[in-house]
Amino acid sequence: MEKNNKYCEITKEILDLTTLCKKNSAIAPEYYSQYDVKRGLRDVNGKGVLTGLTEISEIRASMKDGDRTVPCEGKLFYRGIDIEDIVRGFVREKRFGFEEVTYLLLFGELPDKAELEQFQKMLAGYRTLPTNFVRDVILKAPTPDMMNTLARSVLTLYAYDDKANDITVPNVLRQSLQLIANFPVLSVYGYHAYSHYQGGQSLVIHTPKAELSTAENILYMLRADSKYTEMEARILDVALVLHAEHGGGNNSTFTTHVVTSSGTDTYSTVAASLGSLKGPRHGGANIKVIQMFEDMKRSISDWKDEDEVRAYLDALLNKKAFDRAGLIYGMGHAVYSLSDPRANIFKSFVERLSEEKGMLEEFRLYSMVERLAPEVIAGERKIYKGVSANVDFFSGFVYHMLDLPLELYTPIFAIARISGWSAHRLEELINDGKIIRPAYESVAKHRDYVPLGEREPAFAAENVK
Known part of the structure; x- marks a missing residue:
């Protein structure tokens, strides 16, 4: 389908304005800890900030053990x-x-x-x-x-x-x-x-x-x-x-x-x-899982070789493989730690479908990655809670076996x-609640209004460094 280039072109003016936008929108990382901001509405352990009540569903990833809260x-x-x-x-x-x-x-x-x-x-x-x-x-x-x-x-x-x-x-x-x-x-x-x-x-x-x-x-x-x-x-x-x-x-x-x-x-x-x-980062995650595995299958010679699979996972984390984002897609969840119950339920059905489709070898590769990835992640990064396969890890494989586009x-x-x-x-x-309006703390410095004729150009070299 032919498109009007005007809607797609990145001009020099856009690039200049992008520089100015970045310069005046970047917030110093230390401010977030200084003001105790829960970025992503989650604490360092991944627990969400309580913002409401519901009777529709419940996610349980931890339990009380005396005075402690431990993963479950x-x-x-x-x-x-x-x-x-x-x-x-x-x-x-x-x-x-x-x-x-x-x-x-x-x-x-x-x-x-x-x-x-x-x-x-x-x-x-x-x-x-x-x-x-x-x-x-x-x-x-x-x-x-x-x-x-x-x-x-x-x-x-x-x-x-x-x-x-x-x-x-x-x-x-x-x-x-x-x-x-x-x-x-x-x-x-x-x-x-x-x-x-x-x-x-x-x-x-x-x-x-x-x-x-x-x-x-x-x-x-x-x-x-x-x-x-x-x-x-x-x-x-x-x-x-x-x-x-x-x-x-x-x-x-x-x-x-x-x-x-x-x-x-x-x-x-x-x-x-x-x-x-x-x-x-949300619903599109299973597509990333499929694309990651396709790259993995092209990159390793023996799907059964644990050392080779482990080396590929290590390369993923070190931004040397696939999209170089430093992520093993399908592993970890914002809430779950030891296991995602949806992935556990799905896995038994996935194995049966892989038998019907003649794709057991590929299923075994998924199972190996599911087992090795938490070990590789734990060896490379500090983990505040457990890491396990999430539902996206298997759902993409299911849709692939169903020949869905x-x-x-x-x-x-x-x-x-x-x-x-x-x-x-x-x-x-x-429940007729109030309009949801969380707070954002302004960290901008106050300054005087400058009349139009007295302003310095925004794109002067010294202003955009």
Whole structure:
């Protein structure tokens, strides 16, 4: 697609202004400790600053041992119920779990059989876009970033809603259910538009089926032949369940609370949350994991050689491999220390899928890195809490085995997390909290206003050093 260079060109004027911006925006690092600023709203041990209360989910990474707080195996609870028990329950009964979990997050109770069937019918009924929306919005100006496409679609839906600005609970619940139902459609159709207009692929638009689960519909709509195995659908469903919610403090959910507290509409709130999730430090992390492993497989000659794998991990930490960022992607978490329960749950399903796909050797490489990386990190850096594989470590591998395009990795996260965002938006509205406004301390020196004619040029050499 041809673009106007005016919108892409970095001119000398921009570079000069960048220099000035950096000069006058850099804050001395010592100020943060001097003013006891909790950067990232976390302390040195990674514990988040308490900014609110929630009944939607709980993350447990430590426990009391007398007067001490010590790390423990990670636990995640949805509405007080252990996520391991939830997954075990629907897997044992050979059911899809995402719709049940969405009901639990929104309404605080597990549905009985009749309630679940009615809820699934409600979502199926909402899984319809406005007339000509696909033609007029999704197929117009497709972009290679599906998160931007998804956010644009969400913001445009505002124009089709006669009650877009109504933030009463019944209306917001209605809007939330429609977005939960339509996120798979918006994401998959957005990808097909991109792959057709920018990738030269055939344009495929499959209408979702009412009788299929969310996970099944994603695969049904995405694949040209609409075919998928039961194992593929079930492991994608587990992925959606594990990504549906993760406490009120994660970046995108906190964004949901912040923007909701301003009193704005649902579409603006969800678009803001999507913008947060898009970032590689949040929802885009599993893409980095896949890209890191692809580089690793090219760089080492024997995937079974621990010494060779260890040397590559050491090179990663020392900024000598992959993107030279000094990170082993998929390892460590802002909250969990000894383990991420979502990664533990996922791993057993990942192994089974790797058997079905004939990719056991690659799974064993992932398992080796999972085991070696904490040792390598501990040998190189001071660690204030434990380091373990997080859910992104395995989710990218799952999506790779499902032959999902990289462009859809983060939107699938959003398809799951819209359930949690919606629950938190409703919780914020129901509890009628104040607008969220944390404090920032100004460290700028006061100075006199200088009349225009008496000012020295900002770009004089001595002023921009």
